[in-house]
Amino acid sequence: MSYLDATQDLYKNAALTPDVGLCCTTTPIWQLPGLSIPKRMQEMNYGCGSTVNPRDLLNNPAILYVGVGGGMELLQFSYFNRQPGGVIGVDVVPEMLQASRDNFQLAEEENDWFKSEFVDLRQGDALNLPLEDETVDVAAQNCLFNIFKTEDLKKALAEMYRVLKPHGRLVLSDPICDGGMPAQLQEDARLRALCLSGSLPLQAYLDAITEVGFGTVEVRARRPYRVLAPGQYDTSELIFIESVEVCAIKDPMPEDGPCIFTGKTAIYYGDQEYFDDHKGHVLLQNQPLAVCDKTAAALASLGKEDLLITNSTFFYDGGGCC
Structure with missing residues (x-):
């Protein structure tokens, strides 16, 4: 089974039966006035950080979120764009899209301002996004790109760059591992699907982002995430994994290279x-x-x-x- 097939199977099951321990989000959930997040959405928060930041979301931006999970971040994004189709959610797993639709009904019951029509859910692949060029202001993904191997990661980043308007923002959250990941774990399809063994060193992660053309990159947070210990995983050394939150801006590339904060x-x-x-x-x-x-x-x-x-x-x- 390929790592992409393993990923789809894992998240199909996570859509049908919420798996609270699947990921370990260390970023507190935004508490915004008038926003209530259904418990089931929180149980299906399959990310390692947060991609929702109010300073990215001024003036009703058109928003794309890839890898919808249980819809929690789509709901949070909708808080800032309360227009039909103002937020687009893309996922390759039909069951996850349906889980989000169901969760949006719960969200409507808990939030008098929210309507499911604010979110346009589309089945699609991160490597071939079902959107036209330069049509969104903010694109985001949480603990999805970490799954991809090098060539697929380049394609996914290039697709995000393609659909963003000039000066648009790509907000990402992924695990990283500066200590290096053993080859045998990198090839473990299930561990990669669990957003663990695909973890890159931070510099390699930033290089992948700037190589597709993003001229400005902000590292907004870096937090402890997981440990892979000998005896529990196929490793002779303790492996420390962190999560990182990054915003990449589609600014022109400076002649002397990208500006990385x-x-x-x-x-x-x-x-x-x-x-x-x-x-x-x-x-x-x-x-x-x-x-x-x-x-x-x-x-x-x-x-x-x-x-x-x-x-x-x-x-x-x-x-x-x-």
């Missing part, structure tokens, strides 16, 4: 009112400025004793410069 900050603490590197970066005295990794490296290379560059926090929430 991992939570680094520059602080000028010299005697002058400000420091100007004459490359577009002005740092006010003792005022932290968020900078992308590329700018952080360029500033550090100046060797200024009154300029501090902090390490990556892997938490970036906007602002700063590139």
